[in-house]
Amino acid sequence: MKNALEIKNLKAGIGGTEILHGLNLTLPKGEVHAIMGKNGSGKSTLAKVMAGHPDYEVTAGDVQLDGKTILGLDPDVRAREGLFLAFQYPSEIPGVTIANFLRAALNARRPEGQEIDAVEYYNELYQKMDLLKIDRSFTSRAVNDGFSGGEKKKNEILQMAMLEPKYAVLDETDSGLDIDALKIVAHGVNSLRGPKLGILVITHYQRLLDYIVPDVVHVMVDGRIVKSGPKELALEMEKKGYDWVENLAVA
Amino acid sequence: MSDAELQEKPDLQIDQDQGNFSYPEDYAFDAGTGLTDKTIDYICDAKEDPDWVREFRKKALKVFDEKPLPTHWASKDLENIHFNDFRYYLSKGAKPKRSWDEVPDDVKKTFERLGIPEKERAFLAGVEAQFDSEAAYSNIKKAVAEQGVIFVGSREGLKDHPEIFKKWFGKVIPTADNKFSALNSAVFSGGSFIYVPKGVKVKHPLQAYFRINAENFGQFERTLIIVDEGAEVTYMEGCTAPKFDSVTLHSAVVELVAMKGAKIQYITVQNWSPNVFNLVTKRGLAHEESEIKWIDCNIGSRLTMKYPGVILKGRKARGEVLSIALANNGQHQDTGAKMIHAADETTSNIISKSISIGSGRATYRGLVHIPRHLKGCKNNTECDALLINTESRTDTYPAIVTRGDVSKVSAEQIFYMQQRGLSEGQAMSLSVNGFVNDLVRQFPMEYSVELKRLIDLEMEGSVG
Numbered sequence: 064m065k066n067a068l069e070i071k072n073l074k075a076g077i078g079g080t081e082i083l084h085g086l087n088l089t090l091p092k093g094e095v096h097a098i099m100g101k102n103g104s105g106k107s108t109l110a111k112v113m114a115g116h117p118d119y120e121v122t123a124g125d126v127q128l129d130g131k132t133i134l135g136l137d138p139d140v141r142a143r144e145g146l147f148l149a150f151q152y153p154s155e156i157p158g159v160t161i162a163n164f165l166r167a168a169l170n171a172r173r174p175e176g177q178e179i180d181a182v183e184y185y186n187e188l189y190q191k192m193d194l195l196k197i198d199r200s201f202t203s204r205a206v207n208d209g210f211s212g213g214e215k216k217k218n219e220i221l222q223m224a225m226l227e228p229k230y231a232v233l234d235e236t237d238s239g240l241d242i243d244a245l246k247i248v249a250h251g252v253n254s255l256r257g258p259k260l261g262i263l264v265i266t267h268y269q270r271l272l273d274y275i276v277p278d279v280v281h282v283m284v285d286g287r288i289v290k291s292g293p294k295e296l297a298l299e300m301e302k303k304g305y306d307w308v309e310n311l312a313v314a
Numbered sequence: 315m316s317d318a319e320l321q322e323k324p325d326l327q328i329d330q331d332q333g334n335f336s337y338p339e340d341y342a343f344d345a346g347t348g349l350t351d352k353t354i355d356y357i358c359d360a361k362e363d364p365d366w367v368r369e370f371r372k373k374a375l376k377v378f379d380e381k382p383l384p385t386h387w388a389s390k391d392l393e394n395i396h397f398n399d400f401r402y403y404l405s406k407g408a409k410p411k412r413s414w415d416e417v418p419d420d421v422k423k424t425f426e427r428l429g430i431p432e433k434e435r436a437f438l439a440g441v442e443a444q445f446d447s448e449a450a451y452s453n454i455k456k457a458v459a460e461q462g463v464i465f466v467g468s469r470e471g472l473k474d475h476p477e478i479f480k481k482w483f484g485k486v487i488p489t490a491d492n493k494f495s496a497l498n499s500a501v502f503s504g505g506s507f508i509y510v511p512k513g514v515k516v517k518h519p520l521q522a523y524f525r526i527n528a529e530n531f532g533q534f535e536r537t538l539i540i541v542d543e544g545a546e547v548t549y550m551e552g553c554t555a556p557k558f559d560s561v562t563l564h565s566a567v568v569e570l571v572a573m574k575g576a577k578i579q580y581i582t583v584q585n586w587s588p589n590v591f592n593l594v595t596k597r598g599l600a601h602e603e604s605e606i607k608w609i610d611c612n613i614g615s616r617l618t619m620k621y622p623g624v625i626l627k628g629r630k631a632r633g634e635v636l637s638i639a640l641a642n643n644g645q646h647q648d649t650g651a652k653m654i655h656a657a658d659e660t661t662s663n664i665i666s667k668s669i670s671i672g673s674g675r676a677t678y679r680g681l682v683h684i685p686r687h688l689k690g691c692k693n694n695t696e697c698d699a700l701l702i703n704t705e706s707r708t709d710t711y712p713a714i715v716t717r718g719d720v721s722k723v724s725a726e727q728i729f730y731m732q733q734r735g736l737s738e739g740q741a742m743s744l745s746v747n748g749f750v751n752d753l754v755r756q757f758p759m760e761y762s763v764e765l766k767r768l769i770d771l772e773m774e775g776s777v778g
Binding site: 114115142143148153163 | 731740749
């Protein structure tokens with residue numbers, strides 16, 4: 064499909080153990096989808112496999128970005144093709160400021176010798192920071208170095224805003240956040256919503272979906288999507304618990 | 315590494331294209347290979363050395379012949395240096411050039427290949443560059459000369475300014491200090507002689523670029539810098555070398571003398587090709603209330619052994635060594651610092667950062683000597699190592715430092731950066747630059763830019 068991120072019958076795992084057992088999902092551009100699932104259902108594996116983490120191997124199926132397969136491409140090529148992953152546990156890069164890191168990431172998307180102009184860059188950076196209500200001093204800090212959980216997630220959202228991906232996967236973006244931090248992050252995601260971006264929110268709790276209201280909710284059990292539905296499905300999940308869908312999976 | 319591994323070095327797969335260029339050998343003087351009394355006479359005749367220098371060289375050769383290699387503590391790889399296979403003297407026979415216009419085109423081309431931006435070239439107006447053993451050109455900034463500063467090659471220094479030169483030459487680093495200082499004392503040529511008169515603060519850094527241009531040609535520059543009472547100077551030395559098939563030996567001696575209240579900052583950024591043995595002795599003598607600061611960046615070479623030091627001779631003297639060492643596949647950076655406190659209230663600061671990549675090995679050796687009877691002395695030693703991939707190794711001797719961290723560039727960190735669109739090489743390069751960042755910020759601007767470029771090149775070559 065031209066305007067969608069498609070996961071087709073994806074089978075993948077790590078160290079010879081299959082974790083995703085034929086997963087299907089279509090995220091059209093402009094929509095926000097949520098994947099809900101318990102710990103160990105394979106949610107984070109899905110995120111890493113899509114981004115091309117070297118530890119995971121794909122044994123069957125396909126992942127297509129606007130109709131083009133991205134499996135087999137290096138992680139940085141996938142990123143430049145327009146796939147963004149907001150990490151559950153973002154890495155620290157001591158000594159490298161957020162401003163310099165983002166500039167390097169933007170320059171990596173441009174032809175050699177056509178680096179982004181400094182004034183143009185800072186204009187855009189400050190504009191995005193204002194939009195996300197992030198203090199100006201934030202980007203002079205080293206990437207995630209000594210950051211609180213909330214600051215790390217804020218940084219992920221800022222990078223997503225600056226890199227302007229076609230599709231963004233948010234892996235457990237709510238984990239470790241108090242309610243205030245959660246609201247800030249949700250505000251960021253909501254302000255980036257639009258026809259040019261498809262967002263896949265991976266979460267364990269329904270809570271985040273009070274703030275980022277999805278168009279479609281998918282329920283994941285044991286490496287498969289077992290149920291999809293409108294946003295109300297999240298509430299139903301909250302009420303009935305995972306046992307309810309697990310029974311569906313068996314049936 | 316085991317001894318067997320050292321005997322059979324793997325091919326060094328390092329992208330050093332930036333330094334990979336050479337020009338036709340055209341030497342009016344060539345001492346041939348090997349090192350005997352005859353070689354010394356040849357050098358003395360070619361250089362028209364005064365008698366006292368000839369005597370100095372011959373004594374030094376004896377010391378060199380008698381001293382064993384320091385393999386009881388240093389790398390056994392030193393045994394792979396075949397001293398008789400080297401040429402110990404080469405000269406263009408040309409007089410040092412005085413202005414940019416007179417600089418030979420091939421030297422200008424070298425600067426271009428080094429990627430020195432136009433802006434910085436203008437800044438290099440006060441540069442003295444060495445092309446092989448003699449200064450191919452030297453252009454002393456007019457303003458500097460007017461201040462009474464002497465900035466010449468070591469040859470001119472000992473001939474034209476013997477009264478100052480002789481007083482300090484070989485006094486900070488005696489011939490017998492180690493085998494390689496003895497070697498340098500026997501065959502030295504090139505290097506700089508600088509004298510800054512009392513109270514003169516030299517605004518622009520004095521700068522020299524060194525290259526090696528002939529296969530099997532060892533380079534033995536000798537630099538002596540004397541800064542008189544209350545005077546200040548910054549000296550910058552940069553090295554790149556073309557790629558050769560056989561081993562190249564580089565063994566410099568640098569002596570600094572800071573008189574009362576003087577300040578000397580000596581900056582080195584070197585990028586040797588991976589077949590070079592770089593065995594350098596650098597030491598400063600700091601009198602009362604003076605300050606000597608070594609900034610030392612070592613990239614490349616097969617084996618580098620270098621421990622810049624300061625003898626804190628006068629009360630309240632201050633010594634500092636800031637160093638960065640990058641050991642890529644097959645390379646060994648054995649670097650460190652020596653601080654000899656010899657007066658009350660002397661202070662010293664050592665900050666060392668090393669990066670080991672692949673089979674690269676970085677060793678830190680520190681010596682801080684503070685006799686018990688001295689009062690109010692302080693030392694700070696920080697020693698951080700960054701390891702890139704599991705084969706790398708790093709050692710610290712002695713094990714005790716004020717503060718030391720070993721960190722790794724993890725696969726997760728690289729994946730994170732790649733997910734933002736950076737290639738693996740760019741990601742590693744950024745990690746390394748981040749690791750040295752707080753130290754590099756203390757460097758003069760143009761040197762931090764050049765260092766960043768060298769790290770980028772080195773990291774690009776290490777991926778794959």
